[in-house]
Amino acid sequence: MTHPTDSILIVDFGSQVTQLIARRVREAGVYSEIAPFTTAEAAFARMAPKGVILSGSPASVLDEGSPRIPQAILDSGVPIMGICYGQQVLMQQLGGNVTLGESGEFGHAVIEITDDCVLFDGVWKTGEKHTVWMSHGDKVSALAPGFRPVAVSPGSPIAVVADDSRKYYATQFHMEVAHTPDGAKLIANFARHVCGLTGDWTMAEFRAAKVAQIRAQVGSGRVICGLSGGVDSAVAAVLIHEAIGEQLTCVFVDHGLMRTGEAEQVVSLFRNSYNIPLVHVNAEETFLAGLAGETDPEKKRKFIGGAFIDLFEEEARKVGGADFLAQGTLYPDVIESVSFTGGPSVTIKSHHNVGGLPERMNMQLVEPLRELFKDEVRALGMELGLPQAFVGRHPFPGPGLAIRIPGEVTKERCDILRKADAIYLEEIRAAGLYDTIWQAFAVLLPVRSVGVMGDGRTYDNVLALRAVTSTDGMTAEAFQFPGDFLPRVATRIVNEVKGINRVTYDYTSKPPGTIEWE
Numbered sequence: 001m002t003h004p005t006d007s008i009l010i011v012d013f014g015s016q017v018t019q020l021i022a023r024r025v026r027e028a029g030v031y032s033e034i035a036p037f038t039t040a041e042a043a044f045a046r047m048a049p050k051g052v053i054l055s056g057s058p059a060s061v062l063d064e065g066s067p068r069i070p071q072a073i074l075d076s077g078v079p080i081m082g083i084c085y086g087q088q089v090l091m092q093q094l095g096g097n098v099t100l101g102e103s104g105e106f107g108h109a110v111i112e113i114t115d116d117c118v119l120f121d122g123v124w125k126t127g128e129k130h131t132v133w134m135s136h137g138d139k140v141s142a143l144a145p146g147f148r149p150v151a152v153s154p155g156s157p158i159a160v161v162a163d164d165s166r167k168y169y170a171t172q173f174h175m176e177v178a179h180t181p182d183g184a185k186l187i188a189n190f191a192r193h194v195c196g197l198t199g200d201w202t203m204a205e206f207r208a209a210k211v212a213q214i215r216a217q218v219g220s221g222r223v224i225c226g227l228s229g230g231v232d233s234a235v236a237a238v239l240i241h242e243a244i245g246e247q248l249t250c251v252f253v254d255h256g257l258m259r260t261g262e263a264e265q266v267v268s269l270f271r272n273s274y275n276i277p278l279v280h281v282n283a284e285e286t287f288l289a290g291l292a293g294e295t296d297p298e299k300k301r302k303f304i305g306g307a308f309i310d311l312f313e314e315e316a317r318k319v320g321g322a323d324f325l326a327q328g329t330l331y332p333d334v335i336e337s338v339s340f341t342g343g344p345s346v347t348i349k350s351h352h353n354v355g356g357l358p359e360r361m362n363m364q365l366v367e368p369l370r371e372l373f374k375d376e377v378r379a380l381g382m383e384l385g386l387p388q389a390f391v392g393r394h395p396f397p398g399p400g401l402a403i404r405i406p407g408e409v410t411k412e413r414c415d416i417l418r419k420a421d422a423i424y425l426e427e428i429r430a431a432g433l434y435d436t437i438w439q440a441f442a443v444l445l446p447v448r449s450v451g452v453m454g455d456g457r458t459y460d461n462v463l464a465l466r467a468v469t470s471t472d473g474m475t476a477e478a479f480q481f482p483g484d485f486l487p488r489v490a491t492r493i494v495n496e497v498k499g500i501n502r503v504t505y506d507y508t509s510k511p512p513g514t515i516e517w518e
């Protein structure tokens, strides 16, 4: 099996949230793949999907050379659903009209349902008003022949359109985002009631499809897998091992930027649970030497990304050469690092395993989790029978403490941070909060403050504590600790860690902050 026959193809025009469409389709129990509009025709022919969804885009259909739906898809008779740009381009290609709106709609909007539509089955009724999320400047000003409008909003007289005979539907709002509370149900209605899919696709099938894909990609080649002890690479390694067995060697790089006891834990946890060869590389000196004197966050990240690859290549040579490098890259790593399909989605930070990769790469990447979100990877981990100790771990970034020490990274500063971080996590575990929090860590600030200890003056480092709740790391909220927790941790850290005399708590959500400080 390469992929299930009951599938939906998502044509990506470069929206920031295209992957959320895929996610909603998976939640509706249907297999989906995303193809950039440039290769969508080939993907369509290969997959023979039962439906097509058109994504949003930073482009405007009014711009010359802006993306179009491949004609073969329009000619195929397969049901289509357009979202935002997807609606605009569908209308324009089928004979309607799109104009530049006088003012756009960005954020919450209220639509009114003006007619029945299969997308609204069991969700919305005619005459009702509902909150949706919009993000557009252009709007549909004339319907293409065969379509009827079924909803309006103040900024979009044509907010939802339907052509039941061709099974074409489209919305100006983004139904894939959580800010459209009923959006997931509309996507499920498209999959089930329009495309006639049964919705019985599961993680077990995802696993089988990926195993087949990995075998096809790798053939009889050798694979080196970067194993960090985090959830993503553990799941990737086990999945790849299922696919190609002994062709896989895992490499754990101890860059000296790990937390207290982490390296030992990772290696023993993995060696005790799995019979997969694991090489433990100690590279603290290389990393600290390379980071010396560097304070720019992007330069730190790029150096680390490159140093990882150098080490993977060295290990590849030791096992007689490897053609492939496997990583547990997830979708959030990708979208924050690169602009998708050449569109102007901006780089927020270069995740070491994506945007931080050096330009010259001798090994081809194997990244089976590249389209998944964290909570989906955890579900896949459970499916693969990974120990709870792996599946439930808080994420830890590949660049480690280097991006939690704004400014220059030194061994001394790493040691201070390690001690404080260990106390913080110990208290979180003792309070039974570890599994409620999505990620918690400490940041050693490049700021010194005056204090008084034992009647003496201190002039020492400031530490920030951070803890967030999230489902997928794309958005996050500061965790609200119970009353006396933070003061207790602050006291312990200042008392027990030499070099820190003040502790603060970071209340910023994402956005506008990011989870890490660099």
Ligand SMILES: Nc1ncnc2c1ncn2[C@@H]1O[C@H](COP(=O)(O)OP(=O)(O)OP(=O)(O)O)[C@@H](O)[C@H]1O
Pocket: 225, 226, 227, 228, 229, 230, 231, 232, 233, 234, 251, 252, 253, 254, 255, 326, 327, 328, 329, 330, 333, 353, 393, 394, 395, 396, 397, 398, 399
């Ligand atoms: N110390 C390391 N040694 C080897 N590979 C690493 C190391 N740190 C990160 N990687 C590679 O980079 C990838 C991305 O790191 P990332 O932190 O996003 O994932 P993870 O560590 O597997 O999971 P988690 O997000 O739970 O920490 C990893 O999946 C792994 O392949």
Ligand SMILES: O=c1[nH]c(=O)c2[nH+]cn([C@@H]3O[C@H](COP(=O)(O)O)[C@@H](O)[C@H]3O)c2[nH]1
Pocket: 301, 332, 333, 336, 349, 350, 351, 352, 353, 395, 396, 397, 398, 399, 439, 473, 510, 513, 514, 515, 516, 517, 518
């Ligand atoms: O492997 C990684 N390499 C990186 O370069 C990297 N940068 C951030 N993160 C982790 O990604 C999630 C989102 O973090 P941000 O809100 O800081 O972007 C959080 O879980 C971060 O810890 C990284 N993981």
Ligand SMILES: NC(=O)CC[C@H](N)C(=O)O
Pocket: 015, 055, 056, 057, 058, 059, 060, 061, 083, 084, 085, 086, 135, 136, 137, 138, 139
């Ligand atoms: N989110 C979108 O798809 C926006 C489409 C188009 N760029 C507009 O502004 O209307």
Ligand SMILES: [Mg+2]
Pocket: 228, 230, 231, 395, 396, 397, 398
């Ligand atoms: Mg990690």
